[in-house]
Amino acid sequence: MQEIAKLGYVGVQSPAYEQWRTWAPEAFGCMLGPDGDDGAVRIKIDDADYRLSIHPGDEHRLAYVGWEVLSHRDLDTLVTRLDKAGANPQVAGRELADSRGVLDLVTFQDCFGQPYEAFCYQASGYKDWDPPRPHQGFVTGDQGLGHVVFVVPDARKAVDWHIDVLGFRPSDIIKLREPLGDMWFLRANPRHHSVAFLEIPELLGLHHVYLECNSLDDVGYSYYDVLGGDQNPDMLMKLGRHIGDQTVSYYIRTPAGFFIEYGWDGLAIPETEARSPRFIDVRKGKRPEMWGHEFTMQPNETVRPYKR
Template identity: 25%
Template sequence: MHTLITHLRHVDIAMPNFAEQRQFYTETWGLTETANDAEVSFLAAEGSPEQYVVRLRADAEKRTDLLAFGAATAADVDTLTARLIAQGVRLVHEPKPLDTPGGGYAVRFFDNEGRVVEVSADVTPRRHRRIEAREPVPVRLSHVLMNSPTPEATVAWYIRNLGFRLSDTMCLGSSREIMWFLRCNNFHHSFGIVRGPHAAFHHASFEMRGIDEYMRGTGRMRRLGIERLWGPGRHRAGDNSFSYYLDRAGNTVEYTTELEILDEDTWHPHLYDLRDPANADQWGTADEMNEFIAAKSHNDIDRGLFVAPPL
């Protein structure tokens, strides 16, 4: 199926400790607040034309509010909506103008497990800038992965309904596939699904300018006393570097760089076995993946499934 989705725009999360979370993403993580009120904060990456890459919202319960992707035109949003309706996908709302920063035109719907997904077009680009050498702040939102107790069905849903393509799969032995990397453009992955005990946010990854800026960001987090969950290392699937941390609501966030760019005409998906430690970390600099890291990444059960966020 021809994909109508062009790229990942933003991930929106809610949590009770809003002020603490907002401080983490701005003062510690390096995003720039572009709009806010007492209970919502829109956060941009300095090097990205997206109006925001993270939206924080105060709520009594922690949840994933929204995962947003871009489309090229309003007509593509309408075409996608017609496809979704024909497939029996449950809409949150029909395509309509957005009143979030940058405006635009978007449809919202539930995926097969109840996550809210938005696809938008005609969002006004943000005035952004080139990230300077040695500047350890995110250039853009790279990718978002979600946990699923029914990952095969969820991967198939995103391929069938949204036109994602499988780049690579990770497994533990020949019989247990555990992680699927999906793309909507020539970046190795913008989205992915991880086998987990329940539907939940797995991690969001932020692209740095290069290896030096990535290491400086990793070092800055260390000097600030932020405990590193896993890394620094370099994955096999995607060939990208990784340093993982927990935000103030217990969501996993990653600094990365040099994510692989694929040739669509020649790429064939691989199956990488994580029993070979080089498939998790080519460099061998990170601790081996363990149950503690996995459990933290499984996160809390998402309280937002099949419940549309208030904005």
């Protein structure tokens, strides 16, 4: 029932796409991958040719989220289920698949019409990992590219669709204070979550992408020495540690409008471990953080989604 193995890549459009050539390497120690056919700046954090693709565009906009399956047979099975669910799956032509750097590609939409893709066999022949500064690398492999978080008007609708159609499993549920609603965390592999949904009435869009470092020192160096820590006006949440996935991280607004969570030591849940989703009710005083993660922006800014 579960063909989706991990988050593979995220693509956005932005008029500030060229800023990523220097911003991502300086801020996070990422490499640059091969440019896209349209001049897109691509960010590389492991053997895959790229994980983030920033395309030229007139406004900040989500272009696609790519979910990896492990074989072309899994992709065929997924297409059948997507078709039954009314997700409008379309087998991509050779030109589009090549532009994504994959062998086989299918495009479809989630339950809110957001642009999704499923693929298998991503290219990894560009360059070996060689960061622009000392860096211990990122946690990817079987866990894929970190995670992606969306603001949605109905979290339960999003969760049910991702469980029923894509085969995700819930890890945690957080009941937040108004005006925020439920936040659900879903996993496709041992990573605590590959996708999560924050419920905000009448809002829809990409909120943030998570990059997980192998070393706490790389997070601390980026936060304090490169980005200026608490004094950076684009910092959304200060350095802290979550209770749910136990990640030590901070959140910062990128030149393309969405946020990056940059962190270390996220919780992995072994597939052999039977674990019912935990329910954390922040309204009754339960802390969502072990420590830190203080918001530095006004509430309306912290929940503003990235335009889909």
